[in-house]
Amino acid sequence: MMVTENGSMHFADYLSVYRDDGEDSWDRHAVVRSKQRVSIDERFDLGRSHLFSPSLTEFADHRHVADLGPEAIARVRWGRLSDYLLRTERVEIEIVNRALALLLTGFDLPRASKADLLKIYTDEGYHVLMMSEFGYELQEVTGFKLVRRTFQDLNDLVSEVNRFSGDDAWLAATTCAIVTETLISGTLRKAADEKVFGPVRAILSDHARDESYHHASFSRLAKSLIPCLSRRELEVVEYVAPIALHNFLTPDLKNICEDLTSVGLADSQIEEVTGSLVDPIRSHAALLSASVATLCAQNRGNGAERTVPMRIPGSGSRCGHSHIFGVSQRDVP
Protein backbone atom coordinates (compact mmCIF):
# COMPACT_ATOMS: atom_id res chain seq x y z
CA MET A 1 0.00 0.00 0.00
CA MET A 2 2.74 2.47 0.89
CA VAL A 3 6.44 2.59 0.32
CA THR A 4 8.70 1.89 3.24
CA GLU A 5 10.85 4.99 2.69
CA ASN A 6 7.77 7.17 3.08
CA GLY A 7 7.02 5.61 6.43
CA SER A 8 10.48 6.30 7.69
CA MET A 9 10.40 9.82 6.32
CA HIS A 10 6.97 10.67 7.69
CA PHE A 11 7.67 9.64 11.26
CA ALA A 12 11.47 9.74 11.52
CA ASP A 13 11.64 12.57 14.07
CA TYR A 14 8.83 11.24 16.30
CA LEU A 15 9.83 11.05 20.00
CA SER A 16 8.03 8.60 22.29
CA VAL A 17 5.60 10.16 24.76
CA TYR A 18 6.27 7.25 27.12
CA ARG A 19 10.01 7.91 27.61
CA ASP A 20 10.72 9.19 31.09
CA ASP A 21 14.37 9.60 32.10
CA GLY A 22 15.30 6.95 29.58
CA GLU A 23 12.69 4.52 30.97
CA ASP A 24 9.50 3.30 29.33
CA SER A 25 6.71 4.70 31.53
CA TRP A 26 3.72 3.00 29.84
CA ASP A 27 3.70 0.08 32.31
CA ARG A 28 3.46 2.55 35.18
CA HIS A 29 0.93 4.94 33.65
CA ALA A 30 -1.35 2.96 31.35
CA VAL A 31 -4.63 2.06 33.04
CA VAL A 32 -4.58 -1.43 31.52
CA ARG A 33 -1.18 -2.10 33.10
CA SER A 34 -1.42 -0.28 36.42
CA LYS A 35 -4.99 -0.24 37.78
CA GLN A 36 -7.85 -2.48 38.75
CA ARG A 37 -10.90 -2.10 36.58
CA VAL A 38 -13.45 0.30 38.10
CA SER A 39 -16.32 -1.54 39.72
CA ILE A 40 -19.40 -0.01 41.29
CA ASP A 41 -19.42 -0.54 45.04
CA GLU A 42 -21.66 2.32 46.10
CA ARG A 43 -25.35 3.05 45.83
CA PHE A 44 -26.52 5.65 43.34
CA ASP A 45 -28.68 8.32 44.96
CA LEU A 46 -30.26 10.39 42.21
CA GLY A 47 -30.99 13.19 44.64
CA ARG A 48 -27.34 13.58 45.64
CA SER A 49 -25.08 12.82 42.69
CA HIS A 50 -25.19 13.15 38.93
CA LEU A 51 -24.60 10.65 36.16
CA PHE A 52 -22.98 13.27 33.93
CA SER A 53 -21.30 16.58 34.60
CA PRO A 54 -23.92 19.24 35.43
CA SER A 55 -21.73 21.90 33.80
CA LEU A 56 -21.88 19.99 30.49
CA THR A 57 -25.62 19.30 30.81
CA GLU A 58 -27.10 22.52 32.14
CA PHE A 59 -30.18 21.95 29.99
CA ALA A 60 -31.12 19.05 32.35
CA ASP A 61 -31.67 21.61 35.11
CA HIS A 62 -34.07 23.68 33.01
CA ARG A 63 -37.30 24.32 34.92
CA HIS A 64 -39.35 22.21 32.48
CA VAL A 65 -37.25 19.16 33.37
CA ALA A 66 -36.92 20.08 37.06
CA ASP A 67 -40.71 20.32 37.31
CA LEU A 68 -40.88 16.60 36.48
CA GLY A 69 -38.73 15.72 39.49
CA PRO A 70 -35.21 14.42 40.20
CA GLU A 71 -35.70 11.14 38.33
CA ALA A 72 -36.42 13.03 35.09
CA ILE A 73 -33.26 15.12 35.55
CA ALA A 74 -31.24 11.96 36.22
CA ARG A 75 -32.71 10.24 33.14
CA VAL A 76 -31.76 13.17 30.91
CA ARG A 77 -28.19 13.10 32.24
CA TRP A 78 -28.17 9.31 31.93
CA GLY A 79 -28.86 9.76 28.20
CA ARG A 80 -25.63 11.75 27.86
CA LEU A 81 -23.64 9.13 29.80
CA SER A 82 -25.16 6.29 27.81
CA ASP A 83 -24.28 8.08 24.56
CA TYR A 84 -20.76 8.74 25.81
CA LEU A 85 -20.18 5.07 26.68
CA LEU A 86 -21.69 3.59 23.52
CA ARG A 87 -20.43 6.23 21.12
CA THR A 88 -16.90 6.18 22.49
CA GLU A 89 -16.76 2.39 22.12
CA ARG A 90 -17.40 2.86 18.41
CA VAL A 91 -14.95 5.78 18.07
CA GLU A 92 -12.17 3.69 19.61
CA ILE A 93 -12.81 0.77 17.28
CA GLU A 94 -13.91 2.44 14.06
CA ILE A 95 -11.79 5.59 14.09
CA VAL A 96 -8.78 5.47 16.39
CA ASN A 97 -7.83 1.81 16.17
CA ARG A 98 -8.70 1.73 12.48
CA ALA A 99 -6.23 4.57 11.88
CA LEU A 100 -3.63 2.83 14.04
CA ALA A 101 -4.15 -0.44 12.17
CA LEU A 102 -3.60 1.31 8.83
CA LEU A 103 -0.45 3.02 10.11
CA LEU A 104 0.91 -0.15 11.70
CA THR A 105 0.27 -2.36 8.69
CA GLY A 106 0.99 0.17 5.94
CA PHE A 107 4.30 1.61 7.10
CA ASP A 108 7.61 0.19 8.20
CA LEU A 109 7.58 2.57 11.15
CA PRO A 110 10.61 3.63 13.15
CA ARG A 111 10.77 1.81 16.50
CA ALA A 112 9.66 4.74 18.73
CA SER A 113 6.51 5.50 16.77
CA LYS A 114 5.65 1.81 16.27
CA ALA A 115 5.92 1.08 20.00
CA ASP A 116 3.78 4.09 20.97
CA LEU A 117 1.10 3.23 18.41
CA LEU A 118 0.95 -0.36 19.64
CA LYS A 119 0.56 0.86 23.23
CA ILE A 120 -2.25 3.21 22.23
CA TYR A 121 -3.92 0.41 20.23
CA THR A 122 -3.80 -1.72 23.38
CA ASP A 123 -5.14 1.12 25.56
CA GLU A 124 -8.06 1.74 23.21
CA GLY A 125 -9.02 -1.93 23.11
CA TYR A 126 -9.01 -1.91 26.89
CA HIS A 127 -11.11 1.27 27.03
CA VAL A 128 -13.79 -0.46 24.97
CA LEU A 129 -13.80 -3.40 27.37
CA MET A 130 -13.91 -1.23 30.49
CA MET A 131 -16.69 1.02 29.16
CA SER A 132 -18.76 -1.89 27.92
CA GLU A 133 -18.58 -3.82 31.19
CA PHE A 134 -19.09 -0.64 33.21
CA GLY A 135 -22.23 0.17 31.20
CA TYR A 136 -23.79 -3.20 32.07
CA GLU A 137 -22.98 -2.70 35.76
CA LEU A 138 -24.40 0.80 35.75
CA GLN A 139 -27.69 -0.44 34.34
CA GLU A 140 -28.08 -2.71 37.35
CA VAL A 141 -27.10 -0.07 39.89
CA THR A 142 -29.15 2.81 38.49
CA GLY A 143 -32.11 0.90 37.07
CA PHE A 144 -31.76 2.89 33.82
CA LYS A 145 -31.25 1.02 30.54
CA LEU A 146 -28.47 1.96 28.10
CA VAL A 147 -30.03 3.81 25.16
CA ARG A 148 -28.79 2.03 22.03
CA ARG A 149 -28.91 4.49 19.14
CA THR A 150 -27.71 4.51 15.56
CA PHE A 151 -25.41 7.57 16.00
CA GLN A 152 -26.09 8.75 12.45
CA ASP A 153 -23.54 11.57 12.79
CA LEU A 154 -20.85 9.04 13.59
CA ASN A 155 -22.00 6.80 10.72
CA ASP A 156 -21.73 9.82 8.40
CA LEU A 157 -18.23 10.66 9.66
CA VAL A 158 -17.04 7.08 9.20
CA SER A 159 -18.52 7.08 5.67
CA GLU A 160 -16.66 10.31 4.84
CA VAL A 161 -13.38 8.82 6.06
CA ASN A 162 -14.05 5.56 4.21
CA ARG A 163 -14.57 7.46 0.93
CA PHE A 164 -10.78 7.57 0.74
CA SER A 165 -9.15 4.42 -0.50
CA GLY A 166 -5.72 3.20 -1.55
CA ASP A 167 -2.86 5.50 -0.56
CA ASP A 168 -5.19 8.11 0.98
CA ALA A 169 -7.08 5.77 3.34
CA TRP A 170 -4.48 5.92 6.12
CA LEU A 171 -4.23 9.72 5.92
CA ALA A 172 -8.00 10.27 6.08
CA ALA A 173 -8.30 7.88 9.03
CA THR A 174 -5.27 9.39 10.78
CA THR A 175 -6.57 12.95 10.34
CA CYS A 176 -9.85 11.92 11.94
CA ALA A 177 -8.02 10.15 14.77
CA ILE A 178 -5.81 13.19 15.41
CA VAL A 179 -8.93 15.32 15.82
CA THR A 180 -10.69 12.87 18.16
CA GLU A 181 -7.62 12.16 20.24
CA THR A 182 -6.97 15.85 20.72
CA LEU A 183 -10.52 16.68 21.71
CA ILE A 184 -11.31 13.70 23.92
CA SER A 185 -8.79 14.36 26.68
CA GLY A 186 -10.10 17.90 27.29
CA THR A 187 -13.69 16.72 27.25
CA LEU A 188 -12.96 13.87 29.66
CA ARG A 189 -11.17 16.14 32.12
CA LYS A 190 -14.18 18.44 32.20
CA ALA A 191 -16.70 15.57 32.38
CA ALA A 192 -15.09 14.05 35.48
CA ASP A 193 -16.16 16.81 37.85
CA GLU A 194 -16.70 16.26 41.56
CA LYS A 195 -20.49 16.36 41.38
CA VAL A 196 -20.53 13.22 39.24
CA PHE A 197 -21.34 9.78 40.74
CA GLY A 198 -18.04 8.40 42.10
CA PRO A 199 -17.65 5.32 39.89
CA VAL A 200 -18.53 7.31 36.75
CA ARG A 201 -15.99 9.94 37.73
CA ALA A 202 -13.41 7.21 38.32
CA ILE A 203 -13.86 5.65 34.89
CA LEU A 204 -13.79 9.05 33.17
CA SER A 205 -10.60 9.93 35.06
CA ASP A 206 -8.96 6.63 34.13
CA HIS A 207 -9.85 7.22 30.50
CA ALA A 208 -8.58 10.81 30.67
CA ARG A 209 -5.28 9.62 32.12
CA ASP A 210 -4.54 7.43 29.09
CA GLU A 211 -5.95 9.94 26.64
CA SER A 212 -3.58 12.67 27.79
CA TYR A 213 -0.72 10.51 26.46
CA HIS A 214 -2.64 9.70 23.30
CA HIS A 215 -3.25 13.40 22.74
CA ALA A 216 0.47 14.09 23.00
CA SER A 217 1.36 11.16 20.75
CA PHE A 218 -1.08 12.02 17.97
CA SER A 219 -0.04 15.65 18.09
CA ARG A 220 3.59 14.60 17.67
CA LEU A 221 2.59 12.32 14.82
CA ALA A 222 0.88 15.26 13.15
CA LYS A 223 3.91 17.44 13.70
CA SER A 224 6.13 14.81 12.16
CA LEU A 225 3.71 14.01 9.35
CA ILE A 226 2.40 17.29 7.98
CA PRO A 227 5.66 18.76 6.66
CA CYS A 228 6.09 15.62 4.52
CA LEU A 229 2.68 15.78 2.86
CA SER A 230 2.18 16.70 -0.78
CA ARG A 231 -0.32 19.33 -1.90
CA ARG A 232 -2.81 16.62 -2.77
CA GLU A 233 -2.36 14.89 0.59
CA LEU A 234 -2.92 18.18 2.41
CA GLU A 235 -6.23 18.42 0.58
CA VAL A 236 -7.24 15.14 2.25
CA VAL A 237 -6.45 16.68 5.66
CA GLU A 238 -8.28 19.85 4.66
CA TYR A 239 -11.36 17.84 3.72
CA VAL A 240 -11.52 15.46 6.69
CA ALA A 241 -10.43 17.69 9.60
CA PRO A 242 -13.34 20.17 9.61
CA ILE A 243 -15.89 17.39 9.21
CA ALA A 244 -14.37 15.54 12.17
CA LEU A 245 -14.07 18.72 14.25
CA HIS A 246 -17.66 19.66 13.63
CA ASN A 247 -18.82 16.14 14.39
CA PHE A 248 -17.03 15.94 17.73
CA LEU A 249 -17.81 19.45 18.93
CA THR A 250 -21.50 19.41 18.10
CA PRO A 251 -23.87 18.36 20.87
CA ASP A 252 -26.11 15.54 19.70
CA LEU A 253 -29.30 17.54 19.65
CA LYS A 254 -31.43 14.77 18.17
CA ASN A 255 -30.56 12.35 20.99
CA ILE A 256 -31.05 15.02 23.65
CA CYS A 257 -34.51 15.75 22.20
CA GLU A 258 -35.33 12.03 22.25
CA ASP A 259 -34.43 11.87 25.93
CA LEU A 260 -36.48 14.95 26.74
CA THR A 261 -39.44 13.44 24.90
CA SER A 262 -39.04 10.19 26.81
CA VAL A 263 -39.37 11.96 30.17
CA GLY A 264 -42.59 13.57 29.00
CA LEU A 265 -41.78 17.03 27.64
CA ALA A 266 -43.80 18.50 24.78
CA ASP A 267 -42.10 19.75 21.59
CA SER A 268 -42.56 23.40 22.53
CA GLN A 269 -40.93 22.78 25.94
CA ILE A 270 -38.05 20.88 24.32
CA GLU A 271 -37.41 23.85 22.03
CA GLU A 272 -37.08 26.06 25.09
CA VAL A 273 -34.84 23.58 26.94
CA THR A 274 -32.46 23.11 24.00
CA GLY A 275 -32.53 26.70 22.69
CA SER A 276 -29.14 27.56 24.19
CA LEU A 277 -27.50 24.63 22.38
CA VAL A 278 -28.51 25.58 18.84
CA ASP A 279 -26.66 28.84 18.09
CA PRO A 280 -23.19 27.61 19.12
CA ILE A 281 -23.65 24.65 16.75
CA ARG A 282 -24.22 26.97 13.79
CA SER A 283 -21.31 29.29 14.55
CA HIS A 284 -18.96 26.37 15.17
CA ALA A 285 -19.51 24.91 11.71
CA ALA A 286 -18.47 28.09 9.89
CA LEU A 287 -15.47 28.81 12.11
CA LEU A 288 -14.07 25.29 11.94
CA SER A 289 -13.97 25.19 8.15
CA ALA A 290 -12.15 28.51 8.07
CA SER A 291 -9.58 27.37 10.64
CA VAL A 292 -8.53 24.21 8.88
CA ALA A 293 -8.24 26.04 5.57
CA THR A 294 -5.94 28.56 7.27
CA LEU A 295 -3.87 25.81 8.84
CA CYS A 296 -3.28 24.06 5.55
CA ALA A 297 -2.52 27.31 3.74
CA GLN A 298 0.16 28.08 6.32
CA ASN A 299 1.60 24.61 5.97
CA ARG A 300 1.82 24.96 2.22
CA GLY A 301 3.11 28.51 2.20
CA ASN A 302 6.14 28.35 4.45
CA GLY A 303 8.56 25.47 4.21
CA ALA A 304 10.55 26.57 7.25
CA GLU A 305 7.61 26.62 9.66
CA ARG A 306 5.12 24.15 8.34
CA THR A 307 3.59 22.88 11.54
CA VAL A 308 1.38 25.35 13.30
CA PRO A 309 -0.72 25.02 16.41
CA MET A 310 -4.41 25.39 15.69
CA ARG A 311 -6.75 26.55 18.39
CA ILE A 312 -10.28 25.35 17.92
CA PRO A 313 -12.39 28.46 17.56
CA GLY A 314 -15.02 28.88 20.22
CA SER A 315 -13.95 25.73 22.00
CA GLY A 316 -12.30 27.31 25.02
CA SER A 317 -15.13 26.52 27.34
CA ARG A 318 -15.45 22.91 26.30
CA CYS A 319 -11.95 21.74 25.50
CA GLY A 320 -9.53 24.11 27.15
CA HIS A 321 -6.35 24.70 25.14
CA SER A 322 -6.86 22.10 22.49
CA HIS A 323 -4.16 22.33 19.89
CA ILE A 324 -4.38 20.19 16.82
CA PHE A 325 -1.62 19.45 14.33
CA GLY A 326 1.06 20.89 16.61
CA VAL A 327 2.27 20.17 20.13
CA SER A 328 5.15 21.10 22.33
CA GLN A 329 7.08 19.05 24.88
CA ARG A 330 5.10 20.54 27.77
CA ASP A 331 1.89 18.90 26.51
CA VAL A 332 3.22 15.53 27.55
CA PRO A 333 1.72 14.65 30.93
Ligand SMILES: [Fe+2]
Ligand atom coordinates in the same frame (compact mmCIF):
# COMPACT_ATOMS: atom_id res chain seq x y z
FE1 LIG B 1 -9.67 5.82 24.60
Ligand SMILES: [Fe+2]
Ligand atom coordinates in the same frame (compact mmCIF):
# COMPACT_ATOMS: atom_id res chain seq x y z
FE1 LIG C 1 -7.15 7.50 22.76
